Amino acid sequence: MSLPHTWMLQLLLVSNLLLWEHAVSAPMCLATEGYTELPIEELFDQTIVVAQYTSNLTKQMSEKFDESFAKRLVHKASNSSTCHTASLATPETNEQIQRTHLVNLLKAMISISRAWYHPLEHLVHAVAALKGAGKTMLLKVKEVKEKNQELLREIKKILVRVHPGAEENVYPAWMGLADVRSANEDTRHFALSNLFRCLHSDTYKVATYLEIVKCRVTRNNNC
Template sequence: MQVTLNLPGSGMYLLLLVSTVLLWENVASNPTGLVSIEDLYHRVVEQSHNTYIVAADIYREFDLNFAKRSWLRDRIPPMCHTSSIHTPEDRKQVHETTTVDLLKAILNVTYAWEEPVKHLLPAVTALPGVSENMMKRAIDVKGKIHILAEGIETILNRTETEPGFDGNDYPAWTGLEDLKSSDEDTRLFTIYNLCRCLRRDTHKVDSYLKVLRCRVVFKNECF
């Protein structure tokens, strides 16, 4: 089965993706523009929350329709490829992390997903009997991850006084061979882990960004 741009709403989605990316690029190149840092935070929080919702939907549908329960008994899921990225482990550590350091960690996690979600789409598309909704979600999450990365980088550029962020400082994903395996169980287990880790990381990013918005925009008076 092949995904084409003829899926309902895909043309409008692509236009939205392009216009949103251009918006971030314009804001980044023009820091004195009309978009305030407060508005930027509101936008990325909305984007991150929507990204998490889509990722959770993909995981839920895959688990319901394709996951074999024997996997959970016979195999131990590997660590997510983003596990080596240092991130706060609890609320106390989050609040003790500086805004710039937390933005860098969030951006590294987000960048680390741009490559895997490119390959998740064809893998999901090839699933036997996959629903149109799941294919749409796979397309959607790919674009949302990219837009979210653009937005977070824009905020970081507006926040950091001494730029020093290495945009390539994130772990590479090495699961492509298993994702293309001729063995069905290997392939499905790899998709399962991708969906599981994507849901985990998008939730983490969403939570961190909400803390930062509370800190920066509401001066910690939002709890």
């Protein structure tokens, strides 16, 4: 009777070892199980929705801030200040955009989004400390900060799909913190007004570029 028991025990041990080996290797398969890569057109569509929403939100924020805090500074801000992203070589006219390689447009969008990472962090703190700004404005600034990070992730995905192995461009540093924290109210409001204006300009640019790149990739530029 001992022989069958010994044989059965060995069989159970071997079976358990095989099951254990399979269980150890299982996570490698589970890591991709259920993952479905979005069709490129759908990836563009959902990214464009975020970009357009963000652009509209920044326009509202800029107009609301100027109306509430910087009416007499608006003309000065729009005519005498440059944006920290101005150093990026980005196409401005439709003709320039059409002549720019789509990979360069995608890399420009990534550079713009990355260039706003730190300014948006400080903008949240500045609005939180701004008397009379209200909870709504603060919530909108926080939302734009989150949407900008989401856009950065999604545009990177598109770049990888369109041009695997592409490297990101450098992005400009923001040097306006001293003015945003200035003890002088006019200086502070002027800096914030300019920051909101530039933020809208750049988010609008990203939304526009995305539409054009989508047209080139999914419609062979026939839109």
